[in-house]
Amino acid sequence: MKVYHSKVLENRLISTNIYKMTIEIDNLNNDIKPGQFFMLKTLDNSFLLPRPISVNEVGVNTVTFVYRIQGTGTKSISYVKLKDYIQATGPLGNGFDINLINGRVAIIGGGIGIAPLLYLTKCLKTTSDVYLGYKDEVYLVDEFRRYANKTVVVTENGGIGFKGFVTDYVDYNNYDIVITCGPEIMMNKIASKCRDLNIKCLVSLERRMACGLGACLGCTVETIYGNKRACKDGPIFAGEEILVQWRK
Amino acid sequence: MKVYHSKVLENRLISTNIYKMTIEIDNLNNDIKPGQFFMLKTLDNSFLLPRPISVNEVGVNTVTFVYRIQGTGTKSISYVKLKDYIQATGPLGNGFDINLINGRVAIIGGGIGIAPLLYLTKCLKTTSDVYLGYKDEVYLVDEFRRYANKTVVVTENGGIGFKGFVTDYVDYNNYDIVITCGPEIMMNKIASKCRDLNIKCLVSLERRMACGLGACLGCTVETIYGNKRACKDGPIFAGEEILVQWRK
Amino acid sequence: MANLTTNAMGVEFKNPIITASGTFGFGEEFSQIFDLSILGGICSKGLTLHPKQGNKGVRLWETPMGLINSIGLQNPGVDKFICDELPKMKSYGTKVIANLGGNTTEEYIIGAKKLSVTDVDIIELNISCPNVKSGGMAFGIKSNVAFDIVSSVKKVCKKPLMVKLSPNAENIADMALACESGGADAISLINTIKAMAIDVKKKTSVFDNIYAGLSGPCVKPIALRMVHEVSKVVKVPVCGLGGIMTSTDVIEFIMAGATIVQIGTGNFIKPDIAVDIIDEINEYMDKENIKTLDEIRGII
Amino acid sequence: MANLTTNAMGVEFKNPIITASGTFGFGEEFSQIFDLSILGGICSKGLTLHPKQGNKGVRLWETPMGLINSIGLQNPGVDKFICDELPKMKSYGTKVIANLGGNTTEEYIIGAKKLSVTDVDIIELNISCPNVKSGGMAFGIKSNVAFDIVSSVKKVCKKPLMVKLSPNAENIADMALACESGGADAISLINTIKAMAIDVKKKTSVFDNIYAGLSGPCVKPIALRMVHEVSKVVKVPVCGLGGIMTSTDVIEFIMAGATIVQIGTGNFIKPDIAVDIIDEINEYMDKENIKTLDEIRGII
C-alpha cells in the first residue's frame, strides 16, 4: 500500500457516463487482490476527499479502473488528460480471498458494481457463471466472456440480452458460492436468498469514505460482530454478517 | 458587458509560463476598448474568484488574452482544453479613450504588463513608439512590430535587444504622452518622470479584485480625488492622479 | 410555474432571493448584466450616518472556497445614499433593503430615523461587521448589548426592521431571541466570520486590521447550522445567508427554516448567479410538485 | 538542515508536526505508508473511559473544501487502548498523545488517572467534541465550566495536560485563559466547528444528530485567527490546527503564535502529507536562512 503519483495512460468514455482509466503503477509485484480499491484524487483542488474506486483490471505495471460519473469528484477525474498525473493510494481493503472461493461460483453484478468483478472473474481458480445486470447500455461484456464459463446479460428494458432484473435469471441452487456487487437493494435480495438456501455469499459494500485506510471510522458497517470498517475490514463481507443492517 | 460562457479556441504556451488564450464571443460589435479586461473563471471549482485578465487582441467574434501563470487560478485556466468552455465576464473597466491619445505617443510595457498594450497599439489613431522590457525571454514582439512605428526590446540580461531596464531607453522629451503597464515600481518611476517633465501619462493598475464590476469596493486605489475603484474607475488612471499612493 | 412569492415582515417579495449587502453595490453595476426586477430584493452596501473611506491596505484575500474581506464599510453616508442611490435602486422594480451600520447607538438611531422617511422597504440593522474598529460587530457579540441597540432603534424606526447577526456572537440562539424581544421584525444571518490571513513571504498579517471577515461556500455548513438553530427559537422570519451558490443551497436554507435568503459572495463568482438560482428553484419545485415554499420551509 | 526540534510542556518533539486526533487512528494504518518516526508526535483517536460504538447513520459529508464528520467518538475505551494500542504507538519512535473525552467529570478523572500511569507522553483533554450528546463540547462552551473540569483533571493528572478547545466556545480567549488558570500545560485548538448538512433529495438532515463537526481547509482562516487570539493572551504553549494542508499553512500557524501544530483532515487528502510538510519546512527554513522556528514564532 502506497500513495502513488501515477501517470494516466488511458481515460476514455466506454459507455454513457462510464469511463475506463488506466494508470501506471510500478513494481506492484502482483500484490493486488480482486475486490481491492484505490483512493483516487486529481492533483488540482476541484474536490477534497479522494474517491474510492475498485480495481477493474491489473496489467504489467498498470492498474485499470472503470468508474461512473456520479458527482464532482468522478467528473473531475474524467477530465484528467493522458500523461497527466493522478494521486492513487492503494491497494486498499481486504479484497477477495481467492483460495476460499471454490466449487460452483456465480458472480452477479449490477450497474457500476459490475466493474470490480472483472478482475475477480479473471483471478478465480475455478470458472464462474457471470450474471450482469444493466439499465439499458452494456459495457465490459466481451471482457467477461473471455474469463467466464457463461456470461448472462440482462437489461431492464430487454434491449440487449434478457429483460428485467438480473437476480431473476440466477438459479441459486446450481452454486456453492454467490458473489455480488451492485445496488444495495440487489445485494440485500441476493444475500437474503443465499442465507435462506444456505449458500455461501460474498458482497462488496460501498460506504462514504474519508481515509480509506481504517483510521477515520467514517465508513462503519453494522455487522453481527459489531461495527466494522468498510475500507479496511471490507469492502468484501460475508452476506450473513451484514444482513443485520438491512433488517430495519 | 455580459457573463459569457465562451468556447476556448486556443490556449497555448507562447513563452515560459505565459499562455495565449482565444475565446469565442459573439456579437461584440467591436465595443471592446483597449485596456479593458474580462474576469475569467474555469467552470470547475478549482478556485473561487474569477481572475482579471486584460484584452490582448480582438478578432471577429473572438477575444484573445495573454496571461502568465501566477498561482492557482491562472494555472487552472492554463489547463482548459480546446473546445471546452470558460466563464468570461466583460468587457470591464474604463479602458483607454483613444480619442484623447494624440501627438507623439510612447508605450512602455514591462513583464506581463506588455500583454494589454498590444491591442492599444493596434487601435491608436497615431503611430506609437513601443518599449518592451522583459526579464530574459521575449514574447509578442513581432505582433507589436506590426502596429508600432518603432519597437524597442530590452532584456535585463541583454540576451535579446538592449540590456538593462526598459525605462532607461526612453527619451521622454520626444513624447506628448506616455502610456505604461508593468510592475508598480516601473510605473511609479515613469509617472514621476512624466510629472516632472510635465508630460501626460497614463498607467494601467492592478489590484486584487472580487467582482470586477465596481460593487465590492475591494480594489480601492487611493487618488488625489479620494478612493477610486481600479475595476470600474480604472484600471487606466492618469499618472499624476495616483502618484499619491506611491508617495508613502 | 411554481409560486415563489414570499411574505416576510409584511413585505411581499416576488421570490425569496435577495442580494446581500456589500456584494451588490447599490445594484447599478449589476443592472447592466441582468434585469434586476427578477429579484426578490436588493440590499444596499452597509451605510453609516457619515461617509466612510473604509480600510487601508489589502481588502480582499482568497482562501479555500472562501473570501476574506476587509472593506471597512466604505460608503457615501446615509444622506448621499438617500439622495443619489435610493431613487435608482427603487427604479429596478424590486424591494430595497437599506443595510445600516454605525459606531454609536446615536448614529444608528439618527440613521434609522432618516431612512424611515424614505422609500426603502426594509432596514437591515448591521450589528455584525467585523471590519470596523468600534461599533459594528461590537454590538453583535453579547445578547444584552444587542438588545439595547435593537430596542433603541426600534423606537424610532418606521420601517420593518431586520437585524443581521454575527456568527461571532457568543450564543447565536440567545442573540436572536434578544433581538426579537428588542423588537426585530426579522433576523438575518450570517454576516462574515472573523478570520485571519498571513502573508508568509512578507511575514506580516495580510490585513492592516489583522482580522477580517470570511464568506463564501466554505462557511455554508456553519451558516446553515446557525439558521437552523435560530429558526427553531424565534417566531419572526429568518433570512438565511452564507455561501449560497446554487438553488440547492437555497432549498437547504429554506428547509432549515429560512423564509428568505441572500446571495453574497456568489454574486462575484458569477454575476448573474441570481438568475440561474431563481430559474432552478422554479424547475425544482415543478419537478418535485411543490406549490409554494411553505411546503418545505423548516421541515428539518 | 534546519533545526526543527521543539520543546513544549517539557516534552522534546523532533519537529512541531503532530497528527491530529481522530484522523490518524492509532497510527498503525499509516505506518504502512511512511515511517512514523519522522513525526513530532501522534495523537490517538478520542478515548473515553468505556468503549463507544459511535454514531449511527451517515458519518461523513464533503462540503466545499471541508468535511463534516459525525463519528461520535467510536473507540475501544481507555483500558483496551492502554493494553492493545499504546504499546504499538510507543514503538513508532515518536511522542504519543492520548486524546481523552468523557461524558462526566468523573469519567474524565478516572480516564486521566489511568493514562497517567502509562507511557503516554501527553494527555490532550478533549472538551470540544461536537458529536456526542452529553459531555464533550458541553464542557467547552462556557469558560467557568471548562475551568472546573480542567482543574479537576489537573489534580490527578501526572502527565503534561494539553486542553483542546472548541471553536464554538463563547469567547475563545477567555476560554483559553480559564483553562490555563485551571492548570492546562498547553492549549490546542481548534476542534471541529458545529455545522450542518441537509440532503435535499431525501428532505432530511444528513446526520442523525443533525449537527456535526466541520474541518478541513475551509476552516483554516478561522482557526488561524483563533490561534492568534489565544497566543496573545496565554503564557502556556499553543498547539495550532484546523485545515493545515501545506508547509505554508504550518508557517502561518507558527507566525500566529503556535508552538506545535497538528494535521487532521489533511491526512485523508494525502496520507503521506506529513512527510511533504516536514520536508518543505526544512527547505523553507534553509531558503529563508531561519535556524529555528523561534525566529518566526508569534511574530504577528
Ligand SMILES: Cc1cc2nc3c(=O)[nH]c(=O)nc-3n(C[C@H](O)[C@H](O)[C@H](O)COP(=O)(O)OP(=O)(O)OC[C@H]3O[C@@H](n4cnc5c(N)ncnc54)[C@H](O)[C@@H]3O)c2cc1C
Ligand atoms: C470500496 C468502493 C469501491 C468503489 N468502486 C467503484 C468503482 O469501481 N467504480 C465506480 O464508478 N464507483 C465506485 N465506487 C463508488 C464511488 O466511490 C462513488 O461513485 C464516488 O465516490 C462518487 O464521488 P463523486 O464526487 O463523483 O460524487 P458526489 O456525490 O459528488 O460525492 C460526494 C461524496 O459522497 C461520496 N459518495 C458518493 N457516492 C458514493 C458511493 N456510491 N459510495 C461511496 N461514497 C460515495 C463521495 O466519495 C464524496 O465523498 C466505489 C465505492 C467504494 C466505497
Ligand SMILES: Cc1cc2nc3c(=O)[nH]c(=O)nc-3n(C[C@H](O)[C@H](O)[C@H](O)COP(=O)(O)OP(=O)(O)OC[C@H]3O[C@@H](n4cnc5c(N)ncnc54)[C@H](O)[C@@H]3O)c2cc1C
Ligand atoms: C485589470 C487587471 C488586468 C490584468 N491583466 C492581466 C493580463 O493580461 N495577463 C496576466 O497575466 N495577468 C493580468 N493581471 C494579473 C492577474 O489578474 C493575476 O496574475 C491573477 O489574478 C493571479 O491569479 P492566480 O490565481 O494565478 O494567483 P494567486 O496568487 O493564487 O491569486 C490569489 C488571489 O490574488 C489575486 N492576485 C494575485 N496576483 C494578482 C495581481 N497581480 N493582480 C491582481 N490580483 C492578483 C488573484 O486574483 C486571486 O484573487 C491583471 C490584473 C488586473 C487587476
Ligand SMILES: Cc1cc2nc3c(=O)[nH]c(=O)nc-3n(C[C@H](O)[C@H](O)[C@H](O)COP(=O)(O)O)c2cc1C
Ligand atoms: C466584500 C464584502 C463586503 C460586505 N459588506 C457588508 C456590509 O457592508 N454590510 C453587511 O451587513 N454585510 C456585508 N458583507 C457580508 C455579506 O452581506 C454576507 O453577510 C456574508 O458575505 C455571507 O454571505 P456570503 O457567504 O453569501 O457572501 C460583505 C461581504 C463581502 C464579501
Ligand SMILES: Cc1cc2nc3c(=O)[nH]c(=O)nc-3n(C[C@H](O)[C@H](O)[C@H](O)COP(=O)(O)O)c2cc1C
Ligand atoms: C473524522 C474525524 C474525527 C475526529 N475525531 C476527533 C477525536 O476523536 N477527538 C478530537 O479531539 N478531535 C477529533 N477530530 C478533530 C480533529 O482532531 C481536528 O481538531 C479538526 O479536524 C480540525 O483540524 P483539521 O481541519 O486539520 O482536520 C476529528 C476530526 C475528524 C475529521
Ligand code: FES
Ligand atoms: S474510510 Fe476511514 S476508516 Fe474507513
Ligand code: FES
Ligand atoms: S473588484 Fe469589486 S469594486 Fe473593484
